[in-house]
Every structure is written in structure tokens, then in C-alpha cells.
Amino acid sequence: MADPFPLAPSLWAATAPEGAPTPPLDQSIATEVCIIGGGYAGLSTALHLAERGTRAVVLEAHEPGWGGSGRNGGQVIPGIKYDPSELIAKYGPEAGEALSAFVGSTADRVFDLIAKHGMDVPHRRDGWIQGAHTPAMVETVKRRSDEWLKRGVKARFLDKDAMSEALGARQYLAGWEDGRAGTVQPLAYARGLARAALKAGAEIYGGTRASSITKRGEVFEVKTAAGPVVTARRVVVATGGYPGDLIPKLRQTIIAPNSFIVATQPLGDNIASTILPGGQVVSDTRQLLLYFRRDHTNRFLMGGRGPFREPTSEADWSHLERVVTKFYPQLADVPFEYRWCGRVSLTRDFLPHLHEPEPGLLIDIGCMGRGVGLQTAMGQAMADYVATGDAKALPFPIVPIEPLPFHALHKLYVSAIVAWYRLTDGGVKAA
DSSP states (O other), X not given: OOOOSOSTTSHHHHXXXXXXXXXXXXXXXXXXXXXXXXXXXXXXXXXXXHHTTOOXXXXXXXXXXXXXXXXXXXXXXXXXXSOHHHHHHHXXXXXXXXXXXXXXXXXXXXXXXXXXXXXXXXXXXOXXXXXXXXXXXXXXXXXXXXXXXXXXXXXXXXXXXXXHXXXXXXXXXXXXXXXXXXEEOHHHHHHHHHHHXXXXXXXXXXXXXXXXXXXETTEEEEEETTSOEEEEEEEEEOOTTOOTTSSTTTGGGEEOOEEEEEEESOOOHHHHTTSOTTOOEEEESSSSOOEEEEOTTOOEEEEEEOOSSOOOSGXXXXXXXXXXXXXXXXXXXXXXXXXXXXXXXXXXXXXXXEEEEETTEEEEEOOTTOHHHHXXXXXXXXXXXXXXXXXXXXXXXXXXXXXXXXXXXXXXXXXXXXXXXXXXXXXXXXX
16 A cells, blocks of 8 residues: 655644654564554653553554654644533433543543653644634533533633634634643654653554464564564554554445645734734534644644545645635735644544454544544553553543445545535634
């Protein structure tokens, strides 16, 4: 299978600190746990296992952070698609409250790890604003704000005027702000996790693609494309939006659209002060959301869906560039210096999925655009489960691998929505 769009054109690849050396595996080895995938979930699992004294080996086909972990918008947003009341209705009062507490703490996990390990990661914690783009969504964000406020979260509802003041733009009818959220340089964070895991005693092998997993008695044999084999008592698969064909039918359980991002050159103080003056990150309630922010160098970033295929020219980002100037006309003459993309993994129910097709083989998939915090926390939970065997360590139940019915049609449907979205610039009109 041909490699997807490379990491190198991104702003993050251009500005992240150098990654720790992770040479390819060149001989067969035995370990307690073999982790396949060097993104946030895999690296967090390795770090937390190593801190427990459990030998963990990470196999990454490219380099740590190469996939969605090094390509996303760097927004660290707690929670998931479902509000606490919806989780309680779905899982019951006890489990629903426990899950609400787990997903509500995911941003904390990120910033706590950065501080604990002294990671060289540009980061801020100025909050997240979710904009409502329809009258129905105004009621949704108001309810969402109220629910988290009752749970002690620093949250507030924003009417149209308050939204305009916070954003410096008038595209939304209302919104809500969550003070737990923030930003990171996402590739720097992935590399920081890798350094911390290595220091704790984990082993990470880059340029080492896992090609098969076979159970041999009490152990698994993970064969790599270059030949060496990793023998392990436990295996964790955390390949995100790039699952390949390692696990039969896993790829058919998700839709993995490309998320496209553009970044301007650094803005002067006069312009920067008119855009998100409080430093928050923003996304909205659209089915194919827009998300935007300023980074630590005052570049303006706008992200959203693009073609399902890999990009072929700068024109594939043109709809986002048009959206930027609809929100902020003062950026009309500011050049865009970076354009890149990466895949997100979406499940049918918009929840992370944990699979265990046989004892000792654990699979984690589905980030739904909240991967920085969510998958960091999932890694810690998976490490606890793998080390102890206690299913209560997992925040979500283990479910069977069930391919989406008519998976190819789902992909075509999403592709059609994305095409409409690009044609209409996401339905955004000039203020």
C-alpha cells in the first residue's frame, strides 16, 4: 500500500523539536507488551506501562507522531460528542457519571504530563469555544454549558454579542466556553511522549511496520515487514486513522476522512489583537466542523474537511482559505505559508471503540477529533488494564469488531458531503 501524504509539509514538522532517535527493529526480541502504533494512544500506553515496570515495545511504521497525532490542529478539548446526561441515559447513573468524569479529565492528563516530564512543547490553556451555527444548536450549547457548569467546570454560555467579542467575528448565533481546554504543538507533544516513554524504559522502533499478529500458545508473535519478530504476552493495537489491514475488518469499522489545515504567516500585533483576543481555540457544531485558533507564534490556523483522497495541489485547501477571509476580512492579504492534512477516525456511534478479539489482544480505535486528550487518557487506561487484567480500568466497554454495513457506501456518502462542504465553504457566509 502506498504511503499517504507525507508529514513534512506541515507547520508542526517545520517547528517541532527534533524527535528522539527511534531506529528500526533489526532483530527478533521478546517483551511483555507489544504496542503497534506510535501516536498518542500507543505512546501513552508505553509510558504508563514502563512507569509500572512492565517492559513495553512500540512498533511504528514511520516515526512517533507521524499519523494524526502529528497532523491535527493541536486543540486539547475535554469531553466527547455526548453530554453527561446522554452518557447517563446510555450507560446508567453510575457508569455514566464515571465516564463523564473520565472524558472531562482528558485535557488535564495532557497538561499534567507536559509538566511532569518537562516536555519541550509549546502550550497554552485559555479555553475552548464551541460556536452554534443554527437556532437548534443554540439550545444544544446552552444545555451543554449548564450541564458542565453544574459539575463544577469553568463554563459559560455566550450569546451572539459575547461570541462576537470573544472571536472578533460574527458568524455564530451563540456558543459556550469550556475553561478546561487549551492548545499544544501536537507533533512536539507526540515527540515529548516518546522521549518520556524512552526515559521510563520503553523501547520504540520507528520505520518498523507490523505485518501480522499470530497467537502461538500463550504468546503472540508480531511479525514485521522487514523480518524481525516481536514475541509478547500482550499486544495493543492503536493505529488510529491509518489501520491498514493488520486486523481483519477493523478498517471497515470506521470512516477516516482527511482533515485539512492551513496556517498563515505570523500576524503582526495589530491584526492578532483583533482575532480571538483571549487566546481560546474554536470549533463549531457543524456535521463537518470548522476549527481555528492562533498558535504560539501568532499564526492563524483554520481546519476542516477536504477531499477524502490525498491532496494533489494547493487548490485542495482553497475552500479553507476562503473561509478564513469570510470570518476575518483583515486577513485577506496575509499569505498562507503551510497547508497539510491528516486522517481522523470516526466510528458509527461517535465513541471510541475497544476490541479484544482474543484474550491479550486489545485494540483501540476512534478519536472523533478529540484525540489529543482522549487518546492520551485512553493510553493510561489501557496500560492499567493490560498490567492488571481489571476490566474496570477501561472507561469504555469492550465491544465486538463490527464492520459498518455497506462500508463503501458510507465512504461515498461522506465524500459527497465533503464535496458539498467544499463547494459552499462549509455554508459560511461573510459577516
